[in-house]
Amino acid sequence: MDSNTINGFAQKTAPCAGLRIGDAAPDFTARSTTGDVRLSEYRGRWLVLFSHPADFTPVCTTEFVALAREADEFERRGCGLMALSVDSLFSHFAWLRMIRDRFDVEVRFPILEDPTLVIAMAYGMVRPEDHDSSAVRTTFFIDPEGKIRAMACYPANVGRSIPEMLRTLDALQAVDEGPVLAPANWLPGQNLLRQPTAKLDDVFAAKDQSDWFLREVKGRPRT
Ligand code: BEZ
Numbered sequence: 001m002d003s004n005t006i007n008g009f010a011q012k013t014a015p016c017a018g019l020r021i022g023d024a025a026p027d028f029t030a031r032s033t034t035g036d037v038r039l040s041e042y043r044g045r046w047l048v049l050f051s052h053p054a055d056f057t058p059v060c061t062t063e064f065v066a067l068a069r070e071a072d073e074f075e076r077r078g079c080g081l082m083a084l085s086v087d088s089l090f091s092h093f094a095w096l097r098m099i100r101d102r103f104d105v106e107v108r109f110p111i112l113e114d115p116t117l118v119i120a121m122a123y124g125m126v127r128p129e130d131h132d133s134s135a136v137r138t139t140f141f142i143d144p145e146g147k148i149r150a151m152a153c154y155p156a157n158v159g160r161s162i163p164e165m166l167r168t169l170d171a172l173q174a175v176d177e178g179p180v181l182a183p184a185n186w187l188p189g190q191n192l193l194r195q196p197t198a199k200l201d202d203v204f205a206a207k208d209q210s211d212w213f214l215r216e217v218k219g220r221p222r223t
Helices: 058-069 072-076 091-101 118-122 161-176 200-205
Strands: 046-049 079-085 111-112 137-143 149-152 192-194
Touching: 046 161, 058 072, 058 079, 058 091, 058 161, 072 079, 072 161, 091 111, 137 161, 149 161
Parallel strands: 046 079, 079 111
Antiparallel strands: 046 137, 137 149
């Protein structure tokens, strides 16, 4: 049995908070605003799984409005969105209705309910010793093989940047296309960096003292 599997599949598995980049994303099933979801059904496409502290809170509301408005941009990159909080499904529904009526945008990606915190614990979104059950703003970028490729964590009082979420996804997808690296502030269409050599001969043969480890290569054109 997969050791990174939680509820419904393997209650014997201890929560695996302390997940790191490269780990398999723990599988789970949960009720959501779009029906029952199973994480492993997202295999074959990218997924951004993220937690929010609570429904009907100001910062979270701005995040969901912004994400719903950019949902097509994630879709264009072959990436699903999946949110999670401790709130009940009916709380999620009421919140989405309020968001639709006030901000004229429908949140159509799934929002999971996690009343027992089993998923939040497994992903380290809450600490076992916490008395406050609200999850921090944790974001997991999960690749088509189900591996965690990047993570970000913000406190309850600071909202995420949706452009940075898209940029992270673009960078992860770009580096998967070749032996290249994405430099600071990289955006699609800009140059990437070549993987540095591991051979001393290449170091001595390079045209100057930095070209062997720091050289730009053409990025794919912006689509
Ligand atoms: C907010 O989303 O505004 C929020 C959530 C939890 C605690 C504080 C603020």
